[in-house]
Structure formats: structure tokens, C-alpha cells
Amino acid sequence: MPARIVAIATHVPETILSNAELADLYPEWPADKILDKTGIAERHIAGPDETALDLGVAAAEKLFERDGIERSDVDFLIFCTQAPDYVLPTSACIMQDRLQLGTGVGALDINLGCSGFVYGLSLAAGLIAGGMASTVLLVTADTYSKYINAGDKSVRTLFGDGAAATLIKRNVPGDTGSIGPFEFGTDGSGAHQLIVEGGGFRTPRSKETAEEVVDKSGNVRSRDNLYMNGGAVLNFTLKRVPEVVARLTEKAGLPIEAFDSVILHQANKFMLDSLQKKLGLDDDRVPRRYADIGNTVSSTIPFVLEEMAEQSRFPPGRHMLVGFGVGLSWAAGSISF
Template structure:
């Protein structure tokens, strides 16, 4: 038995933070510099009263409405998030109830970041192939904006909020190939929120960033990525008996355009085979790949083989090749 990506939908919050908004608050910051270094013009941000469970339900409802999916047919729910409503219960349980899924539907959270979509696909594939579930919905949802201090212009320029819902089943458009996964926890402190949970978030001092806020050591994250990702891609190509030449399209986690361009050149991927799609979304963490993939599929371009790769916080990385049925 095989497992397939059958459908993808996503949800973007209605509030938009543009480069001009950021520059208005930080006059020393330049809009063109943001575009050149990060590749983002605008990003969607959740309201103060809007949380991960809210955008997850919206993405799931979009999936069912856009693709005529019966909620009663969904028998497992995976919610990948690092900005849960609460430490406990799991956000997946909240989403199951609010979305109206069956009480016989399994529901768990995955605390995973930029590689979360790949990890989630690997778990969904296992559930389908093992016969535990027939229709798994993987939701990737982050409200990173709530982690970021109002005066942190760098991270506010990078990250956006979003949720994506992907249906994985025993039939569909793209078959899931072999996975490559990896972890190096030595770098855990370089992208971290030391305190947290979203709905009852407490602040120590709002006048400057603190342990309640997102901290990112950008240079160390870049160094990790530069070292880990080329080996990841080579390993996954080997596992799937593919080469750069035989892959139709590469879709990496949309971290920032500077990093993506560096990786593309280092791995020798032709520019026309390398998708960059983050200008109007920002870095939406685990949702960058499904958003870019959904947009690609909507163009009715029949890529035979697409290599997906996620990497970042943890450190953690993963890749898989998906095959057009």
C-alpha cells in the first residue's frame, strides 16, 4: 500500500503587516532592504484574540469545503505547532471538537517547526500504510507573531502567521516516496522561546525582548542550514534513486530568499527548478512548504517528481520526494 497527498488548503489571517508598516515604526529600517535580504513584502498576522486552534479550524474547513471532503471520513488529525493554545490539552483535541470531527478520530499534536510538514507527512504515511487510518489530515499552524516582541524588527520582518491542512490518504495526486530525517539538538538554544503558551501569555517586561519572546541566532541558524541541507538533499535523492536532473521541482522551507538562493547555488539546482514563494506570506514556519506546493498545484503544472525539504528549529531537518500518480 502507498500513501498520497490528496488535497491541500490553507488559511491566512486577515490582518496584514507590510514592510511600510514596519518602516513606519522603525524609520532606520528600509523596505527595499527587507525585500532584498528576506524576500518579503507583506505577511499575515493573527488578531490578539485569534489563536492556533482558530486558524487550524479555518484551514480544515477550507479543505473540506474546497474539495468536498466529508468530515466524517477523516479518521486521524495531526496538528503541527510550536504555538499551542495551551501547554495542555493538545490543540488537536480542541480542533477536533470545534471542527466537528468524529469522536472516533485520533488527534495528536506534533511540536515541530520548520521541518514539521515533512515530519508530519512521514507520520501520516505510517498511519495509512499500517492501516491505522484511511484519511489523515495534517494541519500545520503557527502564530509566531505572538512569540515576537513588538520591538524586534528583525523577526517581525521575517515571520508570518498561517495554517495549512493537507489530506493524506491511500489514493491521491502525489505519492509519498522515501523520507530522510535528521536531528541535532546541540543547537536547540539558537531558535527558542524559553517561556510560553499562547492564551495565557505572561510578560516580564514589555520594554524589551525577554524569555517570553522568540530568540533567533541568525548566523548560527544559517551556518547549520549551510552544513546540513546539502547532505540532506543528496541523501534523499539517493534513497529515492533520483538525481537533480530527474527532479522536476524543488520546494524548500521558505526561510528567507537569501538563504534559499545560497542553498540553491551550493547544491547546483537550476533556478527554473527551484521554487521561491514567500513574498506575500513571510516565513510561516511549518506551513511554508504546503502553501508553496498548493500554489504550485493550482497552476495546473504537472511536475512528475517534486523534492520537498524542511529544516530549522531544533535543529531538525527532513526531505521526501513526491511522485505524480
């Protein structure tokens, strides 16, 4: 496709939740056990009055300031989040104003989680390929911590809050980067495996949804909190990710060996270890970044990409991006620098 990623900036909130703090709450899970199981040493947590929109704005401001991006160049804004400020209007409209972007820009929210960056990147590339935009700002941000019950160690040890801002531009003669092709997948029959049930119009919040229960593993949660069936999500991932990787390599006309790296959604160490083994990939081709930030949902892949950049410049190469999770939803895409 005639587009490329030109810059990425990330942001995390100041408050840190360490494994030592979690171990104090869950005595049966010492800090070293949490690290060994998840690969995560600490995660950043948004403050009570700090929203995903705030984190996304901070990431975008960093991108503008650090990389000298002109706000007037942006003609479309995509905000991917599952933690909007309001039911309506869309957070992207508010973000346009806070970032002081022109009123001639398009702006929309997409509600996707772990596959959200790959989906958002495909939408940005499609807008550019269709001549509807030339410079797209894709912002991903989530604050899953606000959905998590403090007594639910099954998810509290995994998720951290964070945001990323990615600038996608139309190629001009001489540019070598590319975006695409893509492959997607959806299985809504598994929606209940990773869900916040209470709070929407299907199941409005009430005294009943706020009632806490304790599961057989000792995790405390209500229907207003995040629930994840870890075993079911793992099984779904190990089935669908190899399938979508095979479809993408076929569409791209390239073997998996042609990709310098395969950047997977950074769910946790156990998940990535299992996928890496399933895909038959060496360690040096599966970059990771979760130890100091946790699973930041839609922003995990851009966190890895930003870390790969040297002095804000991406090294030449072709990379596969694979997102998977809540929905159930999955996607894979190819990019090159």
C-alpha cells in the first residue's frame, strides 16, 4: 500500500504497581512467582481522574514535540480504545480539540482491544490508499485497570495502562516504507471469554451486577469487572494465530523467514513462549516488551516498534504484526521500513 509509518511515541502514567505490592495482597503469589509466570515486573496504573483519552493526548503531544511533526499535516485521527470518556460523543472528537488539530480532519473511535493496533493501521492505510487522507494519526490507549477488581490476581498481575501515537503518511517518490497486506479474523461466539459484562445497555450496572463473587481460584470480581477465561483465550490464540500467519504469508507471497521479526501482541511471557514455539521462531525474531509495562492492550505492538527505533529512526526491514484477544478478534499485517 502507498503508505508508511514515520513516527511512534508512547506514554505511561506515573503510578507504578510492582510485583512486591501485589505479593502483599496475594500472599500465595510471591513477587518472583508473578515474574516467572507472567514475565512482568511492574505495570503503570492510571490515576483516579486520568483517562485513556488523557494518556492518548500525552503520547500524541510527545510525538509532535519530539519528532517535529506539524499538526497541520494531520488530516485524519483514529482513536482505538475500550475505555472512552463518555458514551457519546466519541473521544476522538474531544482529542481533535485538545491536540489543536484543524477542523478539516476526520476523527473516529474504534472499539477494539488486543488486535486494535493492527486493525487501526489497516484503516489508516486504507484511507490513504483511497485518497481520503494523506497523514493519519493513529492513537491507541486503554485503562483496563479501571475495570479490574483489586482482588482478582488473574488479571491484575497482567494488565497495565498506556498509550501510543503512530503517524502514518502517504508515500512520495523515494519513500521505501510500506504497510500491508493484512488478514483478519473474528469469532464472536467467544465474546464471553474476555468481557466486562456490566455497564452497557444489555446489562446495565445495578446492585446485582456489583455483587462480588469468589471463583475456585480465589479471585474476587463482580459482573462490573473485567473477566478473562485464561485457558480459553490461550487455546483460541494457539489455534488462530498460526492460521492468520499462514494466510498472511500466502497473501504477501513471502515465507515467514522473509520477515525480520514477528511482533506479537505482548500478552504475557507464557502466551508468547507458547506462540513462539508453535510458530517455530527463534528468540531474536520475536521482540518483546512487557517486563516494565505489562499488557497495555491495543498499544503493545507500538511499544515494541518504538523500542526498535534508533534515535527515532526505524531500521530497514520487513516485519509481521499480529494482534489477538478480546472479541474474540485477531489480525496480522506486514510493514516495512
